[in-house]
Amino acid sequence: xxxxxxxxxxxxxxxxxxxxxxxxxxxxxxxxxxxxxxxxxxxxxxxxxxxxxxxxxxxxxxxxxxxxxxxxxxxxxxxxxxxxxxxxxxxxxxxxxxxxxxxxxxxxxxxxxxxxxxxxxxxxxxxxxxxxxxxxxxxxxxxxxxxxxxxxxxxxxxxxxxxxxxxxxxxx
Amino acid sequence: xxxxxxxxxxxxxxxxxxxxxxxxxxxxxxxxxxxxxxxxxxxxxxxxxxxxxxxxxxxxxxxxxxxxxxxxxxxxxxxxxxxxxxxxxxxxxxxxxxxxxxxxxxxxxxxxxxxxxx
Amino acid sequence: xxxxxxxxxxxxxxxxxxxxxxxxxxxxxxxxxxxxxxxxxxxxxxxxxxxxxxxxxxxxxxxxxxxxxxxxxxxxxxxxxxxxxxxxxxxxxxxxxxxxxxxxxxxxxxxxxxxxxxxxxxxxxxxxxxxxxxxxxxxxxxxxxxxxxxxxxxxxxxxxxxxxxxxxxxxxxxxxxxxxxxxxxxxxxxxxxxxxxxxxxxxxxxxxxxxxxxxxxxxxxxxxxxxxxxxxxxxxxxxxxxxxxxxxxxxxxxxxxxxxxxxxxxxxxxxxxxxxxxxxxxxxxxxxxxxxxxxxxxxxxxxxxxxxxxxxxxxxxxxxxxxxxxxxxxxxxxxxxxxxxxxxxxxxxxxxxxxxxxxxxxxxxxxxxxxxxxxxxxxxxxxxxxxxxxxxxxxxxxxxxxxxxxxxxxxxxxxxxxxxxxxxxxxxxxxxxxxxxxxxxxxxxxxxxxxxxxxxxxxxxxxxxxxxxxxxxxxxxxxxxxx
Numbered sequence: 037x038x039x040x041x042x043x044x045x046x047x048x049x050x051x052x053x054x055x056x057x058x059x060x061x062x063x064x065x066x067x068x069x070x071x072x073x074x075x076x077x078x079x080x081x082x083x084x085x086x087x088x089x090x091x092x093x094x095x096x097x098x099x100x101x102x103x104x105x106x107x108x109x110x111x112x113x114x115x116x117x118x119x120x121x122x123x124x125x126x127x128x129x130x131x132x133x134x135x136x137x138x139x140x141x142x143x144x145x146x147x148x149x150x151x152x153x154x155x156x157x158x159x160x161x162x163x164x165x166x167x168x169x170x171x172x173x174x175x176x177x178x179x180x181x182x183x184x185x186x187x188x189x190x191x192x193x194x195x196x197x198x199x200x201x202x203x204x205x206x207x208x
Numbered sequence: 209x210x211x212x213x214x215x216x217x218x219x220x221x222x223x224x225x226x227x228x229x230x231x232x233x234x235x236x237x238x239x240x241x242x243x244x245x246x247x248x249x250x251x252x253x254x255x256x257x258x259x260x261x262x263x264x265x266x267x268x269x270x271x272x273x274x275x276x277x278x279x280x281x282x283x284x285x286x287x288x289x290x291x292x293x294x295x296x297x298x299x300x301x302x303x304x305x306x307x308x309x310x311x312x313x314x315x316x317x318x319x320x321x322x323x324x325x326x
Numbered sequence: 327x328x329x330x331x332x333x334x335x336x337x338x339x340x341x342x343x344x345x346x347x348x349x350x351x352x353x354x355x356x357x358x359x360x361x362x363x364x365x366x367x368x369x370x371x372x373x374x375x376x377x378x379x380x381x382x383x384x385x386x387x388x389x390x391x392x393x394x395x396x397x398x399x400x401x402x403x404x405x406x407x408x409x410x411x412x413x414x415x416x417x418x419x420x421x422x423x424x425x426x427x428x429x430x431x432x433x434x435x436x437x438x439x440x441x442x443x444x445x446x447x448x449x450x451x452x453x454x455x456x457x458x459x460x461x462x463x464x465x466x467x468x469x470x471x472x473x474x475x476x477x478x479x480x481x482x483x484x485x486x487x488x489x490x491x492x493x494x495x496x497x498x499x500x501x502x503x504x505x506x507x508x509x510x511x512x513x514x515x516x517x518x519x520x521x522x523x524x525x526x527x528x529x530x531x532x533x534x535x536x537x538x539x540x541x542x543x544x545x546x547x548x549x550x551x552x553x554x555x556x557x558x559x560x561x562x563x564x565x566x567x568x569x570x571x572x573x574x575x576x577x578x579x580x581x582x583x584x585x586x587x588x589x590x591x592x593x594x595x596x597x598x599x600x601x602x603x604x605x606x607x608x609x610x611x612x613x614x615x616x617x618x619x620x621x622x623x624x625x626x627x628x629x630x631x632x633x634x635x636x637x638x639x640x641x642x643x644x645x646x647x648x649x650x651x652x653x654x655x656x657x658x659x660x661x662x663x664x665x666x667x668x669x670x671x672x673x674x675x676x677x678x679x680x681x682x683x684x685x686x687x688x689x690x691x692x693x694x695x696x697x698x699x700x701x702x703x704x705x706x707x708x709x710x711x712x713x714x715x716x717x718x719x720x721x722x723x724x725x726x727x728x729x730x731x732x733x734x735x736x737x738x739x740x741x742x743x744x745x746x747x748x749x750x751x752x753x754x755x756x757x758x759x760x761x762x763x764x765x766x767x768x769x770x771x772x773x774x775x776x777x778x779x780x781x782x783x784x785x786x787x788x789x790x791x792x793x794x795x796x797x798x799x800x801x802x803x804x805x806x807x808x809x
Binding site: 141143148177192199 | 328330331338393395396431433436437447456459460463466467469509530531535
């Protein structure tokens with residue numbers, strides 16, 4: 037049963053990811069990406085990382101995708117602006133590189149399964165990524181990382197306003 | 209433990225199937241005889257002008273990204289609330305520092321009028 | 327009840343000082359009316375000074391804190407001092423420039439300060455997640471600085487390119503961290519070192535993949551070839567003082583974390599990766615120097631020259647010895663002085679709207695502006711590595727370290743590259759001194775702040791070049807406890 041659900045989510049997320057990069061309209065791509073993110077949330081949940089699954093939906097599928105859609109609408113790029121000439125070259129070159137990277141990682145993972153230590157074969161620990169473990173780690177061992185995140189968010193807030201808020205007249 | 213979440217999985221599947229089916233049924237069942245007038249945005253009233261996909265003002269983006277950033281801040285509150293009692297005063301100070309730093313950003317947002325719609 | 331972790335705030339006192347200054351700058355900018363540039367730059371300066379004083383007082387304290395996520399050994403402190411120096415010099419470069427280009431805004435100082443916070447964290451980081459966050463805190467303000475001149479198309483292009491490349495590099499980096507964590511079960515450098523005992527890199531494919539991705543991630547930031555493609559456009563589009571800052575501080579921070587990562591955490595794997603570093607070093611030097619020859623814009627030339635200089639420091643990294651680390655720190659100090667000087671002259675000779683940046687436009691400069699020409703000549707000599715300047719001392723110790731560690735070919739290729747670089751650096755001098763004067767309505771004013779920066783840079787260049795002993799002692803102390 038577990039395996040079946042896993043395979044279902046895995047296939048759906050890969051199919052969704054392929055749709056993201058092949059669909060014509062950027063808005064459809066964004067919707068497909070939401071679907072991928074929901075499937076990944078499902079994968080997290082299967083491993084018992086329920087908090088991560090919830091975050092995936094709240095932050096990625098919720099907030100970040102809203103931002104994506106706004107940016108798509110802000111740019112509102114049309115085919116005639118993008119131009120056709122270099123599209124094909126980048127596409128071919130990009131897919132070659134992408135496939136090479138995929139094969140490389142596949143090769144490494146395969147080798148790790150055969151020659152490497154058995155560390156890959158651990159079953160998922162009982163408390164894996166439960167909210168208990170995450171919060172304890174975040175507020176004790178990784179306390180500094182937590183605090184510095186606020187600095188990062190602060191810089192991001194100021195940067196967003198600095199770049200998008202025109203002085204006086206709005207220019208768009 | 210995860211078995212308890214099976215209903216959510218079922219809900220997920222239903223949420224997936226419902227719109228797909230709803231979109232498919234009219235495709236199969238409905239009759240389509242399009243005319244230019246039927247395809248117009250409004251079948252009566254003022255004729256449509258220009259493209260529907262106008263560029264959005266950057267203000268929308270600004271609101272979206274500010275929402276995202278403060279949403280991320282709020283996300284950190286969930287695990288904190290979960291172990292707040294165990295952390296005690298120490299946890300309060302930790303979160304106090306975090307929120308104070310972001311408060312500076314909030315003051316900046318307010319003072320620059322980034323949330324004003326004009 | 328959860329055990330409260332060992333914190334020890336002392337380890338981040340310099341960061342706290344800088345961050346406090348940045349917040350004050352932001353608030354003062356928001357609430358103060360009227361002319362505020364003087365106040366803001368004073369606060370920024372005080373922040374840097376406070377951080378530098380704190381850092382120098384922690385010398386030989388070897389503080390650690392936050393569950394060993396951070397460490398303030400001499401190695402970290404010397405970099406923190408370097409960032410403070412770079413920040414102060416950038417400040418001196420900026421004041422006049424921002425007025426001339428009419429782009430002064432309070433956020434500029436905030437961005438310089440908060441970026442420095444990130445660099446300091448990066449220099450202190452003893453753990454991968456902390457290092458990653460430090461890198462982000464450093465980079466995000468840099469993206470914004472690149473796009474600071476919003477009205478200019480080149481600046482927009484610079485920001486977008488830098489941001490996209492940087493975001494991908496961060497993605498690659500975190501992917502690598504995930505693989506390392508998945509393989510070793512820890513992100514702490516000391517624990518990684520312990521976990522690696524008795525393992526070989528090629529016996530652990532996922533570790534190899536993880537380390538490779540991490541190296542690529544940091545290589546983007548330090549702009550090693552072939553991860554350098556963003557450098558020229560970003561350097562040209564960015565406001566010039568910020569370009570000077572880009573070429574020194576983030577690069578030094580990238581090297582700081584690379585040294586700690588490779589010499590401490592992944593030390594057992596070092597013999598396996600010297601080959602990769604060797605190739606990177608040679609590629610970086612040759613590409614930087616050869617492309618620099620063809621440049622006509624001075625900022626573009628300095629961009630490629632900065633790539634080449636990263637290549638020289640990469641030689642020191644490749645050796646994997648204490649001598650290498652010492653030479654790299656010395657080189658970074660020398661590079662800070664001479665590069666700030668060179669950019670200072672570029673700002674001095676430029677005009678509103680970033681005009682007058684072509685190298686050909688400098689012809690005959692020595693006759694009308696002998697002081698500026700002489701200073702530029704000094705910095706060019708130093709960048710080319712001609713004695714008795716800082717650049718020569720830096721290169722000398724790097725090549726000596728490489729030879730004594732047995733990397734004779736690498737040292738030879740380094741020397742060959744130095745010779746290539748002499749061509750394009752000296753060309754600037756030849757144009758300034760031996761070409762007839764160009765038709766130009768160039769009027770140079772000598773603003774005080776800019777002169778202070780150039781004089782400090784010139785002093786550093788000459789001081790390290792002629793009296794290197796005290797500096798050698800400094801770098802010797804700075805690696806103590808590191809090996």
